[in-house]
Amino acid sequence: MTRASPMTPIELAQASAEAMWDNDCASQALGMTLExxxxxxxxxxxxxxxxMSNGHGHCHGGFMFTLADSAFAFACNSYNQMTVAQHCSITYLTPVHVGDRLTATAREVSRRGRSGLYDVRLTNQAGDAVGEFRGHSRTxxxxxxxIDE
Incomplete structure (x- = not known):
């Protein structure tokens, strides 16, 4: 009997994301797209x-945080290990308006042992940075x- 070859790191990341996405009601309900x-x-x-607008008519910061937090979650869970947020912070750079299309791009800065550090840049449809998020993860x-035994 032959065994299927193991997944590549990219295949593992994509399969982990699909498994998470299937249960991520919050991201789906807010209309997020996993790109x-x-x-x-x-x-x-x-x-x-x-x-999603606040009393000033701009995007409420909580929705910006949620988008960045979701990108952070998919990035730090890309190794098929359950990983949660330990600490997160965000800096809002400029107001976001109703109708804007925001993109959250997460990248790993460091991953050692059970801890990870991730940066997420939020940009609008023009490519302008509108927020910076940093997340600390814990597996x-x-x-x-x-997992095959």
Whole structure:
């Protein structure tokens, strides 16, 4: 009996993302699109709706944070290890408006032992940076996909 060859790191990242996406009701309900996954990387996008606006008529910062946090989650979970946020922060650079299409691009800065550090840049449809997010991750018990013994 022959065994299938093991997944490449990119295939593993994509399969882990698909498994996570199937259960990610929050990201899906907000209309996010998962555009790219690779080891330690993820890109998601979302259009800002009227329901996401604050009292100033701009995008509420919580929705920007949520988009960045989702990109962070897909990036740090790309190794088929359950990984959670330990600490996150965001800096808002400029107001975002209803109708803007935001893209969150996450990249791994460091991954050692059970800890990881990730940066996420939020840009609008013109490519202008509108926010910078940093997330600290921690792996926990469990995997997204079954592991061959």
């Amino acid at each position: 790219h996954t690779a080891p330690g990387e993820a890109t998601l996008s979302m259009t800002i709706t009227q329901a 926990v018990k469990g995997t997204h996909l079954p």
